Amino acid sequence: MAKLGNTDLDVRGINLGGNVFGWTADEEQSFAVLDAYTEAGGNFIDTADLYSGGGSETIIGDWLTKRGRRDDVVIATKTGMWEQRKGLSAANIAAAAEDSLRRLRTDHIDLYYAHIDDPDTPIEETLRAFDALVRAGKVRYVAASNFSAERLSEALSISDREGLAKYVALQPHYNLVERDYERDLAPTVERAGLTVLPYFSLAKGFLAGKYRSKDDLGDSPRAARASSYLDERGERVLAALDEVAASRGVPVAAVSLAWLFAQPTVTAPIASARSVEQLNDLLPAADLALTSDEIDALTAASR
Numbered sequence: 001m002a003k004l005g006n007t008d009l010d011v012r013g014i015n016l017g018g019n020v021f022g023w024t025a026d027e028e029q030s031f032a033v034l035d036a037y038t039e040a041g042g043n044f045i046d047t048a049d050l051y052s053g054g055g056s057e058t059i060i061g062d063w064l065t066k067r068g069r070r071d072d073v074v075i076a077t078k079t080g081m082w083e084q085r086k087g088l089s090a091a092n093i094a095a096a097a098e099d100s101l102r103r104l105r106t107d108h109i110d111l112y113y114a115h116i117d118d119p120d121t122p123i124e125e126t127l128r129a130f131d132a133l134v135r136a137g138k139v140r141y142v143a144a145s146n147f148s149a150e151r152l153s154e155a156l157s158i159s160d161r162e163g164l165a166k167y168v169a170l171q172p173h174y175n176l177v178e179r180d181y182e183r184d185l186a187p188t189v190e191r192a193g194l195t196v197l198p199y200f201s202l203a204k205g206f207l208a209g210k211y212r213s214k215d216d217l218g219d220s221p222r223a224a225r226a227s228s229y230l231d232e233r234g235e236r237v238l239a240a241l242d243e244v245a246a247s248r249g250v251p252v253a254a255v256s257l258a259w260l261f262a263q264p265t266v267t268a269p270i271a272s273a274r275s276v277e278q279l280n281d282l283l284p285a286a287d288l289a290l291t292s293d294e295i296d297a298l299t300a301a302s303r
Contacts, residue, residue, distance in 0.1 A: 015270040061103050130165050
């Protein structure tokens, strides 16, 4: 159990990504993954209105209702990136939140993200809209995703100045082969005391060891994206992951996620699974405490 930053949200295990629900996993497969995840002790589910055009939220909402699990799990969702609900205007946020609440079949969202920055809407307008949702009890906490360090700092300053609900977490693109986050965002996050929930934690499957040559790519929807990591550096990272995985007797994916768990401010990496078999490769990460030598070896391999 870990506290999500300075909130009263207690989370366990990986942050289960719902982006595959309604996309590469149908309802039956999604329910099986959600059942296995919660049976293993996980309680933190991430989704967005964008995912499958609301389909992911709908599947999660149906599962929560049929299983009676709403009080057992922390639900995070997002708005602002979907074409049907584009941007972070006050009107859009209010409407999007109602839509998400309806699809999720709940009266509150535990963690509600600005899915992407909206330079066309004043930050204060966005924050006031989020604040209204918090005050109404429809959202417990708000967070940001895909923000620059400058825009995140500005938003935090406005919240402090105006007494508005403040972003408590950041969801950045961050993993063992994508480390731009460490340069500008990490110092901002540490100064502000935010928690970090990285997405694309497994680099679209590459850091799970799924793609080791062009022959492995097949027709997976993510394979084409993962192919960009098939270079000398990528091979070096996989070799380092293989060594740790073999010595610990765990899947490569679990080692990749454990490296993220070990990074400052990271509370729970986001990882998705379209089957229980895939999920089983991820679950050991939460209890896998890498040694400093193992962390250093992985970090060095990814430079």
